[in-house]
Amino acid sequence: MTTLENRTHALAMTSEAEVTAVREVLLAAGLLGETVRYTFFAPEEPTKDEVLGGGETDRRFRVVLLDIATGRSWDVVVSVSSSSVVGSRELDPPRDGQPPIIDTEFEMIEDILNAAPEWLAALASRGIEPASVRAVPLSAGVYDYPDEAGRRIVRAFGFRQDHAKDHPWAHPIDGLVAYVDLTARSVDRVVDTGAVPVPETTGNFDDPEVQGPPLELKPIEITQPEGRSFTVEDGRVRWGRWDLRIGFNEREGLTLHQIAFDDRPICYRASVAEMVVPYADPAPVRFWQNYFDCGEYMFARYADSLQLGCDCLGDILYTDAVVADDLGNPRTIQNAICMHEEDYGVAWKHSDMFTGSRETRRQRRLVISFFTPIGNYDYGFYWYLYLDGTIELECKATGIVFTSGTPGEYATEIAPGLGAPFHQHLFSARLDMTVDGPRNAVEEVEAARVPIGEQNPYGNAFRRSVTRLSRESDAQRDANAATARVWHIVNPEKRNALGQEVGYVLHPTGQPTLLADGASSIAGRATFATKALWVTRYAHDQRYPAGDFVNQNPGGAGLPAWVQADRPVDGEDIVVWHTFGLTHFPRPEDWPVMPVDYTGFVLKPAGFFDRNPALDVPATTAKHCH
Numbered sequence: 294m295t296t297l298e299n300r301t302h303a304l305a306m307t308s309e310a311e312v313t314a315v316r317e318v319l320l321a322a323g324l325l326g327e328t329v330r331y332t333f334f335a336p337e338e339p340t341k342d343e344v345l346g347g348g349e350t351d352r353r354f355r356v357v358l359l360d361i362a363t364g365r366s367w368d369v370v371v372s373v374s375s376s377s378v379v380g381s382r383e384l385d386p387p388r389d390g391q392p393p394i395i396d397t398e399f400e401m402i403e404d405i406l407n408a409a410p411e412w413l414a415a416l417a418s419r420g421i422e423p424a425s426v427r428a429v430p431l432s433a434g435v436y437d438y439p440d441e442a443g444r445r446i447v448r449a450f451g452f453r454q455d456h457a458k459d460h461p462w463a464h465p466i467d468g469l470v471a472y473v474d475l476t477a478r479s480v481d482r483v484v485d486t487g488a489v490p491v492p493e494t495t496g497n498f499d500d501p502e503v504q505g506p507p508l509e510l511k512p513i514e515i516t517q518p519e520g521r522s523f524t525v526e527d528g529r530v531r532w533g534r535w536d537l538r539i540g541f542n543e544r545e546g547l548t549l550h551q552i553a554f555d556d557r558p559i560c561y562r563a564s565v566a567e568m569v570v571p572y573a574d575p576a577p578v579r580f581w582q583n584y585f586d587c588g589e590y591m592f593a594r595y596a597d598s599l600q601l602g603c604d605c606l607g608d609i610l611y612t613d614a615v616v617a618d619d620l621g622n623p624r625t626i627q628n629a630i631c632m633h634e635e636d637y638g639v640a641w642k643h644s645d646m647f648t649g650s651r652e653t654r655r656q657r658r659l660v661i662s663f664f665t666p667i668g669n670y671d672y673g674f675y676w677y678l679y680l681d682g683t684i685e686l687e688c689k690a691t692g693i694v695f696t697s698g699t700p701g702e703y704a705t706e707i708a709p710g711l712g713a714p715f716h717q718h719l720f721s722a723r724l725d726m727t728v729d730g731p732r733n734a735v736e737e738v739e740a741a742r743v744p745i746g747e748q749n750p751y752g753n754a755f756r757r758s759v760t761r762l763s764r765e766s767d768a769q770r771d772a773n774a775a776t777a778r779v780w781h782i783v784n785p786e787k788r789n790a791l792g793q794e795v796g797y798v799l800h801p802t803g804q805p806t807l808l809a810d811g812a813s814s815i816a817g818r819a820t821f822a823t824k825a826l827w828v829t830r831y832a833h834d835q836r837y838p839a840g841d842f843v844n845q846n847p848g849g850a851g852l853p854a855w856v857q858a859d860r861p862v863d864g865e866d867i868v869v870w871h872t873f874g875l876t877h878f879p880r881p882e883d884w885p886v887m888p889v890d891y892t893g894f895v896l897k898p899a900g901f902f903d904r905n906p907a908l909d910v911p912a913t914t915a916k917h918c919h
Contacts, residue, residue, distance in 0.1 A: 303339050303350040304538050304550050306528050307615045312623035315354045315371045322378045324358060324369060325621065332392035333357035333591060334617035335542035337370050340833045341561060341725070341866075344551075353379065356621075357392045357842075364445050364476035366392045368841075387443040390846030393591045394430060394447065397619045398475050402430045402449055405473055409480035415469050416451070419488045426451040427461040429668060430473065432589040434581045435847050436814055445475045446845065448581060452696075453491055460693070462669055463496025463711065463885065467698030470578040486577050489698040494708035496693065498885040515607040522634060523659055525610060530632070532659045534906070535678050539630060539661060541614040544837075546593030547630060547663045547674055554682050554906075558727040559797060560896075565674060565688070566723035566870075567838050567851075568592075569819045571809055572695070573715040574703040582695075582714070583815040584668075588843030592667040598627045604664060605631040614663075631662050640680060640907050654910040656680060669693040673889075681907040684797075687893040690718055694879045694887055705879045713879035719807060719822040721838045722894065724869040725831060728901070729787040729795045734863045735762045735828050736783060738798070739776035763863045765856040768828035774803030780826055781899055785864045790903040798899040799869065801825055802892060805876050817848030827852050827870040830860040838870055 312334070319325045337353035344350065352373045359366045370380035384392070406412045407423050416423055430447035449471045452461035467489035472481040497503055523532035530537050538550040545564040552560040565587070572582035586592040594616050599605055614629035640656035662675040673689035694713040700706035704714040726733050736759050743754040758776075762768040772778055783796035807822040809815045816823060821838035829835065829852070837843070840850025852870065875892045882888065898906070 302527060302529070302538070303344050303352075304336075304528065304540055306540055306612075307336055307354075307542075309615050309623035309625060311352070311354065311373050312615060312617050312621070314373045314376070315356060315617075316621040318371045318373075318376055318378060319356065319358075319369070319621065324367065324378070324381070326360070328362035329358050329360050330395055330397050330619045331356060331617050331621045332359045332366070332395050332619075333544065334621070335544060336540070341731075341831065351375070351379075356617075357384075359392045359395070361397060361476065384842065386445070386845065387847075390840070390842035390850075391445050391844040392842065393589055393844055394432060395619050398430055398447070401475075401478065402447070402473065403428050405475075405478050405480065406449060406451075406471055409471065409483065411483035411485075412471055412480060415483055415485045416466070418485075419466065419469075419491070421451075421453060421466060421491070425453050425455065426466065427454045428452075428471075430475070431582070432584055432844055433472070434583050434814055435818065435845055436581060440481075441472075441845075446481070447473050447475060449473055450578075458497070458499075460496035460498070460885070462693045462696050463494055463708075464491050465696045465698050465711075466491055468578060484578055490710060492696075492698055492708065492711040494711050496885045503885065513606070517608040517634070521608050521610065523610075523632065525612070525632065530659075530661070532634075532678065533680060535659065537678075539612065541593070541612075541629060541663075543591045543594035543616045544587050546596065546665060547661065547676070549661070549676060552684065554901075557729055557901075559684070559729075559901075560724055561727045561731075562723070562725040563676075563684075563686075564723050565686075565720050566836065567721040567821065567843075568672075568874075569717075569719050569807075569815070569822055569839070570670075571717050571719070571807065571815050571819065571822075573808070574697065574699075576699065576703075579697070579714065582716075583819070585819070585839060585843045586667050586670075586672075588837060588839055590667055592665050592672070593663070595667060596626050596629045596663050596665040598629065599631050599664065600628070605633060605662075607633045607635070609633045629663055631660070633660050634658070635660055637679070640910055641905065653913070654907065655913055656907075657910075658685075664689075666692065669695050680910055681905065682898040682902060684896040685893060686722060687891055688718075688720055688874075689889045689891055690875060690877075691887050691889045693885070694877075694883050705881075707879055707881050707884040711884070713883065715876075715878050717805070717808060717874055717876050718892070719819070719872055719874035720892070721821050722871045722873070723836070723838070724799075724871065724896075726782050726797070726867060726869055728782050728797050729784045731866045732784065732786055732864050733867050734783055734785055734865075735768060735826075735867070735869065736760065736781040736796075737762060737770060737778065738781050739773065739778040741776070761863060762828055764859050764861055765827075765829055766859045768826070768862055769824045769856065770826040771806070772801040772803045772825040778803075780869070782869060783900075789900050791900070793900040795901045796899045797896050797901060799826075799871060800895040800897065801871065802873055802894060804874060804892065806872050806874075808876065814848070818843070818846060820848070820853040821851060821870065822872050822874075825872050827856070828862045829855055829868050829870065830858075830862060831866040831868050835868070
C-alpha cells in the first residue's frame with residue numbers, strides 16, 4: 294500500500310499518494326478493468342459539522358467510472374483512511390444522465406467520423422479532405438429523440454485545418470453535424486443542410502504578419518522589497534485580518550473554505566459550482582449547442598500551469614493541484630493556483646477644510662486565481678480579498694469565439710464570411726454562508742420611490758424597501774438594476790454596536806439570466822440559470838445546481854428538485870446560489886482572439902463591523918507620497 298503523506302486538516306488538498314491509493318482500492322475491489330476509465334475524481338469532503346468539530350475525519354474521494362466498451366457507469370466513494378470502498382451504485386442513464394465527456398473520447402472522435410460513409414460523402418461534396426478536418430465531440434443535450442435515451446451520445450462539428458499550426462476555428466464546415474454513439478463508436482446520423490462556403494480568413498493570431506509590429510511599451514515591474522504579506526501553510530492562507538483555506542478539484546476548480554476576518558466567520562465554502570454556455574442560433578445543425586463546462590467536461594482538469602510575468606505579475610506564490618487522469622493515475626498541474634497582492638488605488642481619503650488634515654490610505658487586495666482552457670474558450674477565476682472586508686469574484690472570458698459559416702440574424706460577421714453565434718456565459722456561485730455563525734437569513738433590499746404627498750411635498754424622497762426571504766419558495770429572485778436590488782445575508786442572532794443585525798451584502802451585476810424560452814430543453818436542464826438568486830437549506834449532498842450528472846440529464850435535477858421541499862431559510866444554516874454572467878453578441882474586435890471580458894459579483898460587509906475596518910491600514914511610507 295502506498296504510504297500517504299501526512300494530512301493535517303480535513304480539507305487539505307489532494308496529494309499524488311492519495312490518488313494512487315484510491316486506484317489501488319478500486320483495483321482490489323475489482324472495479325477497474327482494461328476498458329474502465331475515470332470520468333470524475335475529487336475529494337468527498339466531510340460534512341460541515343465534522344469539519345467544524347475539529348476531530349479526525351475519514352479521508353474520502355468520489356470517483357465516477359465508465360466502461361467505454363459497454364457504456365455502464367458507477368458512482369463510487371473510496372475511503373483512503375480505511376482503504377475500502379464505502380459506497381457504490383451503478384448509474385441509470387435515462388434517469389441519472391451520463392458521466393462527463395473525457396479525453397479518451399475526444400481522441401477517438403475523428404476515427405469514428407472517418408469510418409462513417411455519410412460523413413465522408415458530406416465532406417467529399419464540399420471538396421474537403423477528411424485528413425484536414427479537426428472534429429470535437431460536443432455535449433448532446435436532451436431532445437425529443439427517443440432512440441438516444443440511455444445511450445452515450447455526442448454531436449460533432451468539423452473545422453478545416455490547413456496546416457499543423459493553423460487554427461481551425463477560422464474554417465468551420467457549416468451546414469453539417471454528426472450524431473455519434475460513443476459506446477458503439479458509430480455515427481447515428483449525419484445532418485447535412487447543404488454546403489456553405491468555408492471561410493478562408495486566417496485565425497492565426499500568433500502569426501507575426503497578423504499581429505503586425507509590436508508596440509513599444511516600457512517594462513512594468515512590481516516589487517515587494519520586504520516580501521509577501523501573506524503566508525500559506527498546508528492550504529491555510531493568512532493575510533492581514535483574513536484567514537481561509539484553499540482547495541481544488543476538477544469540476545469546480547479553485548474552492549475557498551472557512552473564510553474569516555478577524556477570527557469572525559463569513560463563508561464556510563465558496564466555489565463556482567456550474568456554468569452553462571447556451572447558444573442562440575436555432576439552425577437545424579446548431580439548435581442543440583448548450584455546454585455545461587463544469588458538469589459535462591470537468592473543465593478544471595485542463596487548468597493551465599501559470600507562468601510568472603505572463604499570467605501573474607509581482608511577488609507570486611504558486612500552488613500545484615493534483616487530479617486523476619482517465620486511467621486513475623495522478624497528474625499534477627504545476628502552478629495551477631496563483632496567489633499575490635495587488636495595489637488597488639485609494640482605500641479611503643479625506644482633506645478637511647476645518648482641521649487642515651489630509652489623510653490617504655492605499656487599498657490592497659489578495660488575489661487567488663486559476664485559468665483553464667476548454668475547447669475554444671479560456672476562463673480565468675479571480676477571488677479578491679480586500680483590506681476593508683470586501684470579497685469579490687471576477688471571471689474572465691477570453692480565447693476564441695465559437696464560429697460558423699453563416700453570419701445572419703443570430704450571429705455576427707466577425708471576419709469575411711465568418712460568423713460568431715450569439716450566446717451567454719452563465720455561472721452559478723455556491724456560497725455556503727456563515728456570517729458570524731451558522732444561522733443566517735437573506736433580505737432583499739432595494740430602493741423605492743416615495744410619491745409626492747403630505748410626507749414628501751417636494752418629491753425628493755426615496756426609501757429602502759426590505760423583504761425577508763422566509764422559505765425556499767420565496768427565495769428564487771431576479772436581479773433588478775433599476776431599483777439597485779441587492780441581497781443582505783444577515784445573522785439574526787448577532788448585533789453590531791448600533792443594534793443592527795450583522796451582515797454581508799451580495800451585489801449582483803444585474804445582467805440577464807438565461808434568455809432561452811422557459812419551455813426549452815436548456816431551461817429545463819439549466820433551471821438554476823433562470824434566476825439570479827436561490828437560497829436553500831444546507832444539505833451536505835446538494836453541491837451542484839444542475840445536479841450531480843449533467844451530461845444528457847433530462848432536467849429537473851439540482852436546485853429545482855431541492856426547493857420542492859420548501860424548507861425554511863430564515864435564521865437557518867443556508868446556502869446562497871448566485872447566477873451571474875455575460876450575454877455575448879460578438880464583435881469584429883473579438884477576432885481572431887478575444888480580449889478579456891469580465892463578469893462577477895461582490896460581497897461587502899453591511900453592519901458586520903461597527904466602523905470602517907480599514908482604519909488600521911498604515912499610511913504609505915514611500916518618499917513620493919510626501
